[in-house]
Amino acid sequence: MSTINNTFKALRVEEVEGNYVSEIKEMPHEELEKGEVLVKVQYSSLNYKDALSTIGNKGVTRKYPHTPGIDAAGVVETSKSEHFKAGDLVIVTSYELGMNHPGGFAEYIKVPEGWVVPMPKEFTAREAMIFGTAGFTAALSVYRLLQNGQKPEMGPVVVTGALGGVGSIAAQILRKLNFEVIAANYELAPEAEIEKIGAFSQIDRNTSDDTSGRPMLKTQWAGAIDVVGGNTLTTMLKGCKPLGNVTTCGNIGSGDLNMTVYPFILRGVSLLGVDSQNCPMEIRKEVWALLADKWALDVNEEMVKEATLDTLKCHIDLMLDKKSRGRVIVKLS
Numbered sequence: 001m002s003t004i005n006n007t008f009k010a011l012r013v014e015e016v017e018g019n020y021v022s023e024i025k026e027m028p029h030e031e032l033e034k035g036e037v038l039v040k041v042q043y044s045s046l047n048y049k050d051a052l053s054t055i056g057n058k059g060v061t062r063k064y065p066h067t068p069g070i071d072a073a074g075v076v077e078t079s080k081s082e083h084f085k086a087g088d089l090v091i092v093t094s095y096e097l098g099m100n101h102p103g104g105f106a107e108y109i110k111v112p113e114g115w116v117v118p119m120p121k122e123f124t125a126r127e128a129m130i131f132g133t134a135g136f137t138a139a140l141s142v143y144r145l146l147q148n149g150q151k152p153e154m155g156p157v158v159v160t161g162a163l164g165g166v167g168s169i170a171a172q173i174l175r176k177l178n179f180e181v182i183a184a185n186y187e188l189a190p191e192a193e194i195e196k197i198g199a200f201s202q203i204d205r206n207t208s209d210d211t212s213g214r215p216m217l218k219t220q221w222a223g224a225i226d227v228v229g230g231n232t233l234t235t236m237l238k239g240c241k242p243l244g245n246v247t248t249c250g251n252i253g254s255g256d257l258n259m260t261v262y263p264f265i266l267r268g269v270s271l272l273g274v275d276s277q278n279c280p281m282e283i284r285k286e287v288w289a290l291l292a293d294k295w296a297l298d299v300n301e302e303m304v305k306e307a308t309l310d311t312l313k314c315h316i317d318l319m320l321d322k323k324s325r326g327r328v329i330v331k332l333s
């Protein structure tokens with residue numbers, strides 16, 4: 001017998017006279033979008049896109065009122081899909097969830113069946129959300145490198161933004177796969193921080209963000225996972241050894257890419273795009289399975305903060321002020 005109440009709690013963002021206000025509201029189930037699968041959310045996680053959605057960023061969310069939360073994990077309550085049944089544990093991230101479809105900062109989400117990933121048996125909803133979209137993107141970046149032939153014996157791999165959500169997980173996965181990892185952060189980090197993510201060494205901004213204007217640089221690494229974009233990404237490409245791979249997933253520094261074709265045509269370097277949002281379902285399932293099993297990482301609980309809908313707003317404000325560190329997960333039920 002279903003235990004669903006008539007209403008459920010959600011963090012709703014509303015536009016009030018040009019300002020965006022977040023409040024916990026009781027929502028009727030009828031207000032959920034159409035979709036085959038109703039999920040009782042156990043955990044969500046906080047990402048920068050969610051923070052932007054709460055302040056009316058139209059690049060993330062076009063229409064308000066809206067419920068943010070691009071990540072959700074929980075248990076299927078009802079299903080009109082033949083692939084899922086009540087009681088199944090699932091992960092839902094990406095597509096339009098939390099952007100233009102009511103998201104995971106709510107006790108329930110209703111989504112199309114094509115967005116739903118069966119929970120790997122090794123994971124609880126909490127563990128899956130500790131990784132969330134950031135962890136999935138990190139794993140997808142490593143997956144793309146390996147798919148294109150990157151091997152530890154080719155030499156070290158640089159991870160930029162290495163202490164951030166995507167970078168720190170990418171670095172740890174690479175380490176687990178026996179790659180030598182070089183960290184690149186905006187500022188040099190304490191050695192202990194670098195060691196925690198499994199990096200052997202770090203490079204400073206003069207090296208990771210070359211301003212010499214040269215079309216190619218002395219080769220210093222065999223590959224890179226870049227989250228910064230702009231001149232940092234071009235530096236990764238210009239300094240990469242022959243046949244190395246560089247992934248790009250972010251634009252923290254810039255969305256521009258101003259460079260010549262020479263690293264590509266004289267060294268056979270590859271630039272690989274990483275898009276977690278529209279990643280095909282087969283690859284999505286494979287990458288989540290790798291994260292849960294062969295690439296499983298020891299979770300550093302010191303880096304995990306657990307919020308509830310009541311305390312989430314403080315974490316969102318910290319993230320918007322760029323004072324947030326580690327992962328924030330949100331307990332819904």
Ligand SMILES: NC(=O)c1ccc[n+]([C@@H]2O[C@H](COP(=O)([O-])OP(=O)(O)OC[C@H]3O[C@@H](n4cnc5c(N)ncnc54)[C@H](OP(=O)(O)O)[C@@H]3O)[C@@H](O)[C@H]2O)c1
Nearest residue numbers: 137161163164165166185186227249250251252274275276
């Ligand atoms: N393509 C996709 O599917 C996808 C999915 C998820 C995320 N992303 C993107 O990936 C990027 C990273 O996300 P995230 O969650 O890892 O962000 P994050 O947690 O904020 O981490 C970013 C890290 O980069 C560092 N950093 C900033 N500027 C830098 C620079 N010029 N050089 C080196 N490091 C620099 C930051 O250091 P400080 O903290 O010291 O500033 C921070 O450690 C974002 O652009 C995000 O939008 C893309």
